[in-house]
Amino acid sequence: MVKIIDGKQISKEIKDELKAEVAALKTQGKNVALAVIQVGEDPASSVYVNNKKKACEYIGIESLAFHLPETITEEELLQKIEELNQDEKVNGILVQLPLPKHIDEDKVIKTIVPEKDVDGFHPQSVGALSIGQKGFVSCTPAGVIQLLKRSGIEIAGKECVVIGRSNIVGKPMALLLLRENGTVTIAHSKTKDLKEIAKRADILVVAVGKPKMIDSSYIKEGAVVIDVGIHRDENNKLCGDVDYDDVVEHVSAITPVPGGVGPMTIAMLMHNCVSSIK
Ligand code: NDP
Numbered sequence: 575m576v577k578i579i580d581g582k583q584i585s586k587e588i589k590d591e592l593k594a595e596v597a598a599l600k601t602q603g604k605n606v607a608l609a610v611i612q613v614g615e616d617p618a619s620s621v622y623v624n625n626k627k628k629a630c631e632y633i634g635i636e637s638l639a640f641h642l643p644e645t646i647t648e649e650e651l652l653q654k655i656e657e658l659n660q661d662e663k664v665n666g667i668l669v670q671l672p673l674p675k676h677i678d679e680d681k682v683i684k685t686i687v688p689e690k691d692v693d694g695f696h697p698q699s700v701g702a703l704s705i706g707q708k709g710f711v712s713c714t715p716a717g718v719i720q721l722l723k724r725s726g727i728e729i730a731g732k733e734c735v736v737i738g739r740s741n742i743v744g745k746p747m748a749l750l751l752l753r754e755n756g757t758v759t760i761a762h763s764k765t766k767d768l769k770e771i772a773k774r775a776d777i778l779v780v781a782v783g784k785p786k787m788i789d790s791s792y793i794k795e796g797a798v799v800i801d802v803g804i805h806r807d808e809n810n811k812l813c814g815d816v817d818y819d820d821v822v823e824h825v826s827a828i829t830p831v832p833g834g835v836g837p838m839t840i841a842m843l844m845h846n847c848v849s850s851i852k
Contacts, residue, residue: 577827584724585837592848596634607636608666608847609658614644619670629840648677655685665850666692692846703749710846715747717838718800730755733774737761738781786817790824798827802835
């Protein structure tokens with residue numbers, strides 16, 4: 575029997591736990607506040623920012639929205655971040671990416687103080703993860719670990735293969751699986767014999783950015799498959815990096831798209847905001 579991992583339900587569980595924590599913090603006079611900076615009018619960014627605002631409202635986190643014009647200079651944006659770094663009322667700072675081309679994203683990420691880096695993108699946060707120290711963890715891979723744990727899927731001792739090595743998904747995903755005592759392989763566009771490597775996986779995490787690329791020929795019978803990808807297919811329907819219909823018969827557990835990894839990213843962002851006050 576295949577287990578369909580319900581990211582919607584698990585993310586709701588996490589948000590409800592956080593809601594209770596935030597209420598308890600309020601009784602101690604502590605208020606959690608997230609500052610979200612959006613630059614320009616990118617429609618996808620507006621949707622993401624709005625979803626974050628809604629999640630904050632649900633949990634009881636104060637959300638401070640800063641919608642800045644596309645024409646803002648890099649210096650002005652860095653100045654705004656510096657102000658928020660200094661502002662004691664603000665626990666977390668998030669700059670919605672991508673930014674307009676004239677602004678250096680790396681510089682922006684590095685300007686947010688690590689104590690408020692709820693996206694977990696600052697080099698200090700990434701370094702802390704790699705040497706097993708405390709720090710914020712990138713939300714999507716942190717969400718994948720929660721999906722596995724809360725579905726009762728053991729990671730320790732398992733062959734884990736991550737396809738993709740981006741800074742926001744693939745690399746932190748591999749480090750987190752390693753932290754959970756998985757035996758981890760990272761595959762990427764230069765990997766030889768990808769199918770053979772993917773077929774070794776007890777847990778296969780796919781973050782390749784190619785719609786439906788991973789079909790059953792990449793899957794070991796009974797593997798757990800986590801699909802991070804999000805795309806629109808030729809019929810404008812959401813789909814992942816995994817060919818779900820082809821793969822589902824061969825796995826023991828799988829995340830659907832939508833309703834798998836997607837909802838977890840915001841839940842883990844909210845988790846990071848709440849832990850920033852602790
Ligand atoms: P990137 O494009 O940054 O990275 C893709 C990775 O896949 C790269 O490391 C690349 O290798 C590797 N790759 C590309 N083609 C192949 C191939 N043919 N064989 C093996 N490896 C390959 O993507 P992201 O990590 O940012 O995102 C991955 C997917 O996850 C996307 O679909 C994205 O939309 C989705 N996503 C979903 C989120 C969510 O909340 N659910 C959040 C973030 C992303 P190389 O390094 O060699 O180029």
